[in-house]
Amino acid sequence: MQNITTFNIKAQYIYLPVFIVTDNLKLLEFDAILDTGAPMTEFSDKALQYAGFLDKIKNGVTLKDGLQTQKYDTVILPETKICGHQIKNLRVFVSHFEKSWGIDALIGLDFFRNYRVTIDYLKGILITGTNQSDDVQKP
């Protein structure tokens, strides 16, 4: 199966909505950036606490010079949805995100390892397939 997800080509990064399914089956949507430099998907501690998957936010976490995010734990999310794909038991980093970043997740290389990802910047679309045999069809 392959999905096509649109993004705003005028934005500085590729922003995508990501969804966490809570234990009581509510769907929580957060903004994420597709980040090929992040080895693993990360969520903000605030988002994970709100969703019920983090008991306590670590206080006093500050960004070290030059770092993008400050990771300090991992959790397993029973169900997430990214680019229309349902992902079960996704292990993610818990990170401190600055509020001015305006996002609560980075979609990392783990996503690229599991899906065939094609970025068409001219059209502003992201094509994601679930296996190597998917032929990428131009819309």
Added chain:
Amino acid sequence: MKNKTSWNEMKTKFPDEWLLIVDCEVDEDGHILSGIVARHSTEKDEVFALPALDKSSAFKYTGKSTFPGGWRAHAKHHHF
């Protein structure tokens, strides 16, 4: 029941704020089209405060992101 507000209207009405939006209408990719703003604040902590609402929700920021990405940040972060 409150009327729904479009995402563009939310950005105008609540500049540089975090929003918690319920009863969302989204496009086929999940991008918010409209909804009801249940919480809004310049302070992210206020919008993400517990207890969580017992509803499906979306969290959005109406300001411009200052995310410090780029290859230099990646290199320092992961390798050097």
